[in-house]
Amino acid sequence: MAMLKGRRVVLGVTGSIAAYKSALLVRELVKAGAKVRVVMTPGAQEFITPLTLGTLSGHPVHSELTQDRNAGTWTDHVELGLWGDVILVAPATAHTLSGMVEGRGDNLLLTVLLSAKCPVVVAPAMDRDMFTHEATQANLQALEKRGVHVIEPGEGELASGLEGKGRLAEPERIREELTAWFTERSPLLGRHALITVGPTHEPLDAVRFIGNRSSGRQGVAIALELAQRGMTVDLIAGPIEIEVDHPGIRRVNVETALEMEAAAQSALLNRAPDVIIGTAAVADVRPTSPTSEKTAKTNLPSSISLTENPDILQGLNEAAPPSCYKVGFALAHDDGLEAALRKLEQKKCDLVVLNSLADKGAGFGHTTNQVRFVHGPNRIDSFDLKSKQEVAVDLAEVIQSQLSERPTLS
Ligand SMILES: Cc1cc2nc3c(=O)[nH]c(=O)nc-3n(C[C@H](O)[C@H](O)[C@H](O)COP(=O)(O)O)c2cc1C
Structure with a gap:
């Protein structure tokens, strides 16, 4: 029922x-x-x-x-x-x-x-x-x-x-x-996913921020695909304009990297995920001393002091149970394979989904994406340019096959 x-x-x-x-x-x-x-x-x-x-x-x-x-x-x-x-x-x-x-x-x-x-x-x-x-x-x-x-x-x-x-x-x-x-039709029923999505906005003052052009489309497509397959999903969403309407998806909206980290860690503590997917384009740095009021044009500083943001995905992967399947996303401006392999190791991921700005139609803002699934130096699966929904299906297939060999965590 x-x-x-x-x-x-x-x-x-x-x-x-x-x-x-x-x-x-x-x-x-x-x-x-x-x-x-x-x-x-x-x-x-x-x-x-x-x-x-x-x-x-x-x-x-x-x-x-x-x-x-x-x-x-x-x-x-x-x-x-x-x-x-x-x-x-x-x-x-x-x-x-x-x-x-x-x-x-x-x-x-x-x-x-x-x-x-x-x-x-x-x-x-x-x-x-x-x-x-x-x-x-x-x-x-x-x-x-x-x-x-x-x-x-x-x-x-x-x-x-x-x-x-x-x-x-x-x-x-x-x-x-x-x-x-x-x-x-819900082969992943009883399984749980934690997904971060979208950009983060790091305030400079009451109206200005540092951010990026991530639309959140790829992450939302993945959340919907997994929910269609029966999973419950905690979707920790930075500022994106997409409405998400699925009973299996619980969405928490955040603005900054610190908020995203807190919300994702709290979701993880609340319910152990069988899969973690870090699609969010988290700002690497935040202004060290944001002001709560709008700074007048005449008072704008000539330089901004920045503080490094935490690595949210790495933190989640370290806190997650070992049998949780961990997926990171990497957007490269060149081939990016070396960086993806590094990310795989550093962030303790099982898989890095790599897309490159060098490929036409891939990455931020597009409805399409061209990706490589980097499982390790000896296993890299390359895909053609596809819609973000189709990429989500490809990823869901990998997740489904991985989870079939792992115990249910929650
Ligand atoms: C009293 C009455 C009962 C009908 N009951 C059925 C029925 O149970 N099944 C059926 O296939 N057609 C039934 N029909 C025929 C359809 O109403 C008719 O084929 C109609 O064109 C169906 O159009 P629709 O499929 O666009 O609704 C019935 C027609 C009448 C007058």
Whole structure:
């Protein structure tokens, strides 16, 4: 049940007589802590009103591609598709299943399904003969081949008066199957990560600071990827502009290196991490004597005295249990391999992810990255230029394989 807490479910409701059960399904999902947004086909509205599902889900129901013809507004199917952790089509009619197979986009739900990046689950509901028809069975097989999970309909008396298979699975069973399905897709469930992310800002006075251009995108992508795989994540974030919304991620916002160190050490004491990932671009130095007021332009000092900041990752790695897997990041302006190998040793990391400003599209500010995984002098894996999400997937694969050989620490 806890598996559904905070999960974002786009519930597609289609024109089956069983659409009335979607009201109970919304209740089941909401009670389990899921966030539910309902998309109805025009056909579904013949069976149940948007008002019912909107009230139960606590969100407006979407059903039309366009909203106000005069104002020229539309429903953002791409945004809806990207919002969900899963799209659950329940009940799924024979018509919608065939539209999914063909990749048709003639209603809002089908366009959401086409633009979604998240997995899809369908719970078919139809008359026995429609369900056993060769076309429907072929469509279900085609969808399963594409990775769509099918919640089998139940057997029994059908609305048509026929007996047989085709009844929408009961809402409680759909909720249970969805929970089991999420659990199955969470190979890192029960594991915990501590991730630092973003730059730090070291104040000179009330308004000025020393900082850097780290956007935090790579670290956030890693946190999300690990959370998707079931991990809980303590995300210690310097000043970044990215919103992070995942039930498995607990975010603490900090400004300075000293604050980041304190927050990360306290998170570590609170819960032993199975993996530590230092993606933060911590300022190496801080002004020795910042002032709490804004210094007037005429009073600006001609030089600034600086104090070295602590090495946060090294401190964490030293405090962590030996079987914790420790990952550092290194941004080099040249090849950087030697520096990465040094970092590996000095900071007591198991892996350093190296990216170089010499590679186009890599490093700060970009949505892409090109990295090398430096495990040691004799094991360096080089990757092509990829999106930061794809880099996160590559790293998560390494972490998953490493943790499979290590005991759970918390
Ligand atoms: C009373 C009634 C009940 C229906 N029940 C189902 C059903 O359970 N399953 C199904 O696949 N189609 C059912 N249909 C047919 C669909 O409503 C029809 O194929 C429609 O085009 C589906 O559109 P949609 O998939 O876009 O919602 C039913 C139609 C009527 C009139």
